[in-house]
Amino acid sequence: MTQDLLKGLQEFKKYHYDTENSRMQMLAELGQDPKYFIISCIDSRCNPVTIFRAQPGIFFTHKAMGAIVRPYRQGTALSAALQFALEYNNIENVIIMGHTGCGAIKALAEKLDDPEISSFIEVARHAHTKAVSCCNNQDDIIAHTEQGVILESMENLKNYPSVKKALKEERISIKAWQFDMKSGDLFEYNADKNGFTLMSIEENVLDSRQTK
Numbered sequence: 085m086t087q088d089l090l091k092g093l094q095e096f097k098k099y100h101y102d103t104e105n106s107r108m109q110m111l112a113e114l115g116q117d118p119k120y121f122i123i124s125c126i127d128s129r130c131n132p133v134t135i136f137r138a139q140p141g142i143f144f145t146h147k148a149m150g151a152i153v154r155p156y157r158q159g160t161a162l163s164a165a166l167q168f169a170l171e172y173n174n175i176e177n178v179i180i181m182g183h184t185g186c187g188a189i190k191a192l193a194e195k196l197d198d199p200e201i202s203s204f205i206e207v208a209r210h211a212h213t214k215a216v217s218c219c220n221n222q223d224d225i226i227a228h229t230e231q232g233v234i235l236e237s238m239e240n241l242k243n244y245p246s247v248k249k250a251l252k253e254e255r256i257s258i259k260a261w262q263f264d265m266k267s268g269d270l271f272e273y274n275a276d277k278n279g280f281t282l283m284s285i286e287e288n289v290l291d292s293r294q295t296k
């Protein structure tokens with residue numbers, strides 16, 4: 085039943101272990117130095133490692149339903165992970181990446197009757213209430229809620245002590261992204277435009293990737 089996973093592992097080893105000067109062997113010996121910390125949804129279709137086709141050692145990931153960042157509380161999985169990443173590593177960007185078609189946001193909008201789930205996602209209710217007050221149809225309400233939750237998560241994130249400290253010391257920047265599952269496009273919140281704008285790759289980056 086898990087053979088598909090083992091097949092993937094076989095390919096991973098082929099590319100990252102079975103070659104001379106392999107990246108994994110280097111990372112295992114010298115340690116990691118990731119520059120990004122990505123908070124994403126648990127959804128299997130928008131895994132950052134998959135969609136960014138990331139090499140090992142590029143980023144830390146933390147997953148939560150809806151990529152929701154709840155208000156700070158000491159001792160949570162996220163607060164410990166951020167503390168480790170920001171105090172003991174050289175993280176430069178903390179990214180919250182939500183996505184369209186998010187099951188967590190749908191559950192929020194439809195008031196899913198499941199206390200285990202609703203007790204977690206309920207913290208995002210404010211974004212849904214705001215969306216209901218400004219949108220006329222369910223699709224727009226969901227779309228506004230999805231983006232609103234990302235922005236509220238970003239505000240909550242700024243109150244985590246490790247994040248607050250790193251921001252004060254100008255060591256990190258925080259980014260709010262949304263992955264459009266249908267198109268594969270990535271959008272970034274732009275405070276000046278008060279909205280999410282399409283991200284595109286810069287020419288020099290495109291060239292350097294092509295030459296690898």
Ligand SMILES: [Zn+2]
Nearest residue numbers: 125127186187
């Ligand atoms: Zn989701």
